[in-house]
Each structure stands twice: as structure tokens, then as C-alpha cells.
Amino acid sequence: MSTEPWWRRAVVYQVYPRSFADSDGDGIGDIRGILQRLDHIAALGVDAVWLSPVYVSPQVDNGYDISDYQAIDPTFGTLADLDELIEAMHARGLRLVMDLVVNHTSDQHPWFQESRDPASPRRDWYIWRPGRPDPDDPGATLPPNNWSSVFLGSAWELDPVSGEYYLHSFTPQQPDLNWAEPAVRQAVYAMMRWWLDRGVDGFRMDVINLISKPEGLPDAEQGNQLEMVVNDPGLHRYLAEMRREVFDAYPDRTFLTVGEMLAVTPEQAVLATDPARRELDMVFQFEHMDVDHGALGKYDPQPLDLRALKASLARWQEMLAGQGWNSLYLNNHDQPRVVSRWGDDGRYWRESATLLGGVLHLHQGTPFVYQGEEIGMTNYPFARPEDYRDVEAARAYEIATMMGLPEELILGSMARMSRDNARTPMQWDGDAEAGFTTGRSWLPVHQNHLWLNVAAQQDDPHSVLSFYKRLIALRKTEDVITTGSFRLLEPDHARLWAFVRESGDQRLLVVANVSGDPLRLPAGDPFAALDGGRLLIGNYPDGAGDAPGGAEGGAGAEPGVLRPWELRAVYV
Structure with missing residues (x-):
């Protein structure tokens, strides 16, 4: 019997509940909406669902400010609804991974309200100075x-009740917990066990590498809190303790633990994900998502340099090989839609959406598919400051305006990079609200839902949706994708993304033309073998590989040439 953990061959689907499916017509997605659409998720062939927060929250940061860890926000339903969702998922062979936000709580959490009293036993549950x-x-x-906080401005807020400041890594309504206080850790561990007892199968841990703060809280050289916190050695002690106190209490179950880590390096990720150290299974890192950020950060977007993107991902492949484990993603609730960001969401929308997904999934690691990615959803054409709901975008607009940047430049950057792009409603069909709600959706529905939707792609063998289903199925049948070594080819090529995966006598060549023009491949090995190889999967209809090995590698194309935004994975 294999001792390989289930998540190594798994694909995880992320649901952002507010925008997935609305069951009651109030314009906001909910748990019963997920239940109604669960068969869509199961039909993709994924193994688990990561559910973004549904806990009780004032919703300052769309649920990442939690005021009760053990109750469901009425916006999303009830605890009984979630229990029903867990049961329905397990009946379909799906696992549920909950979002765990324990670097901070809401300022409305009873723990924080009690801590505002300097005489309270919970005063040290937060960081007061x-x-x-x-x-x-x-x-x-x-x-x-x-x-400074991640959302800009000071990371400290003066509390008029106690006359002292409290630390908040994000908004002032999200005070940081004090993980140096043992009672805090025990309360968190007890809460985690409570969810595991209900049948939850793991956690995605929000900004988990911020939980350990340096002793004395010294000034940062540039005022950037992250440089002082993200690599604090105490993190590994807390993660190892969490493993012992929480997950080891269930010796007959295998959970998935994913740690979101800001500014983490591969070296640090190896420490967190090496199985021998017993901390986390994998981390979410941001290095590859930052390659198009300019000098002013995220809201200073630059044209993609493909060489930087593929070098970043290759470095993580090489550094974690045989030691840790990679998570693989290009989309989530915090990122704009990748087909608009790095693809061509106009003429070559289908080709670029499938290319980007295909290249990512053929790396080693556990892929995460964000809702709507499987149909190639695009950025929304936001135009005015008041169109945005995201607290990060609002703060960025405020800062940029104070800096005197031109309005046209500010709004252009926000439209391209805002997190709201990922949060527009899921496009199920061509009805008025895209089948998301019978009411009016909380964020506007993209006008392209009339043709870009699940229903339109469901029975089309050449759709983005059908491609994703084939792609996901490959992880169950092709050992080379899961276990094979990785070698990047042509690292300095500005349009060609190519690499080789090898395992035993299997040799898989992956080539992708990241451009809207035809691309002639370099001469010699291994590219010379491409057209005579056995196609595993491709994203053009005449070579889509509807079944593994179902077409010759060069079908329909000029030998040695990739068509615009063409992807081929070929056994050579």
C-alpha cells in the first residue's frame, strides 16, 4: 500500500463563497449555493475544496477579520449548512480545507474586547505597547x-479605552494575536480540533509566517514590518507545536496543511515543508506573483518578463525537489485574473487561458484552481473609484492620490491589479446575473458572461472547461507529472516556455509559445523529437489529446513551429 499522502496527486479547487453561488437571492453567495453547484466541482475531477472564510465577521476585509471562529456568518448560512456541505462533499469523494486566519482577529472578537482592559486576563492575548x-x-x-502595515500606514493604532497602542499587520480592525502567550496558542489549537472533529480535512493558514514577532519589537530599517517578522525563527517552533497539539491527535487521518507565507524564500519554505521537520505540507509563496510589480509595488504593474516568471517557478521546483513540496497557482481571491494579466483576453482568450493553466499544472506540486479559472474568466472593466469594494484597493487609491499621481494612471493600475477582479460573481450561464443570483449581485457581473460561462462550455470538447478536466485527470494517471524531475529549457528565451519532466524511462517535453505570433522552436535535442512524439495534451483542437496519447505531437501544425499561444506536452 502506498504511503504517499493523498495531496501529492491532488488538485484543489478554491471557493470564494461570497461570489460563487447565491441560493436565497440576496446577491451574496452562500453555503447552500455551494451545495447546489457541488456537482460542477466534483465533475472537474478535483480532490479537495479550499473554502475561503465563512466565519462570523464584520466583513471589513471580506471575512478575513473574524469575530467568532466557531460560528458561521448569517450572510453565508448556518453551522448546520456547513455540516451538510461536509457530508455532501465526502459523499462525492471531496475533502474540505477551511481557511484558518489566526495571525489576527477582528477588533469585534470578544477576546480583543476583553483585552482592551489593562487588568483583563486576556490583555496579553494581543500585542499592546x-x-x-x-x-x-x-x-x-x-x-x-x-x-507600517501591509495595507500601508502605521501598523499601530491608539486605543482610547486603555491609552495604549495595539499592533495590526493589516487594517486597524484586524489586531494581531500575541502568539508568545501560551493561552492564545492553546485556544487556537482547541478551535482547530473542534473543526477537525466536525469532519474538516485540513487548513489553508492565512499569512501564517507573521505569527511570530521578534523580541522587543525593534524598529525596521525601512519601516517595513514584514522585514522584521516574516523570517522570525519562532515560527518553526509554533508550527511544530501545532502539528503535535492538533494533527497528531488524529493518527488515522491525513490532513492537508497549507501555509500562506509573505516574502518567503525557497530556503525558508524547505524548513517549513520538509516532512522530517513535521510542520506544514506546503506553502503559498508570492515570488512568481510579484514579477510584474514595479518600484511602487503591486499597483505599479509592468509588462510581464516571461524570463523572470519561468525562472522564479523553476527555482522553486529545483530548491524544493526531494525536500519540501510546492503549491501551484496563478489565480486566487487576492490576484487579478491571469488570462487578463499575463495572457490575451481578446483574440487568443481560449488559447492563452489553456496555455497558462497547462504550463502550471505540468510543474511538480499540488495545483490550486480558483473558481472561474476553469472557464477562463477575465478581469472586470472597473472604471471609477466607487466601483471597488476591496479595502486594499481603496487604501491604494487614497495613498496614490496623496502622492499626486494622475487619476488616469491610478485607475488604470487599479483596474489591472485589484483583488476585486477575482471576486466578481461566478459566471454560470447567460442569464441577467450569470446564474449567480436571482437578485442583484454584490459586485457587478462581467458583460462577457453572455458567452463566457459554464453552460456554454459544458458540452464543448474544445472549451477551456473541457481542457481543465483533461488536465486535472492527468495527475491521476501520469506518474511523471507527480514524481518526475524538472529541468527548465531555454531560460533566456523571451517567448518560449519549455521544460522537461523525467521519471524512469518517461520523458515529457512541455513547450509553450507565450505570444500571439508563431514561434519556431530551437533546433536540436529535445525539440527535434517533438513532432514525432506522443502527445499527452495540447490546447489546439487538432491536437488537444482528448485521450492520453490520442494524437501525434505535431498534428495540424507546421513542423517545428508553435502557433500563437500554443501548448504541447509530448512524450519524447
């Missing part, structure tokens, strides 16, 4: 150090 004297105003104070 007195202010520093303000040399320019003897009656005022300054924050305890110079850290």
Missing part, C-alpha cells in the same frame, strides 16, 4: 515603533 514621547508635542505620543 505604550506610545513613545512625541518630541514635537509634549502632550502627545508616537507609535511604539516605525512598522
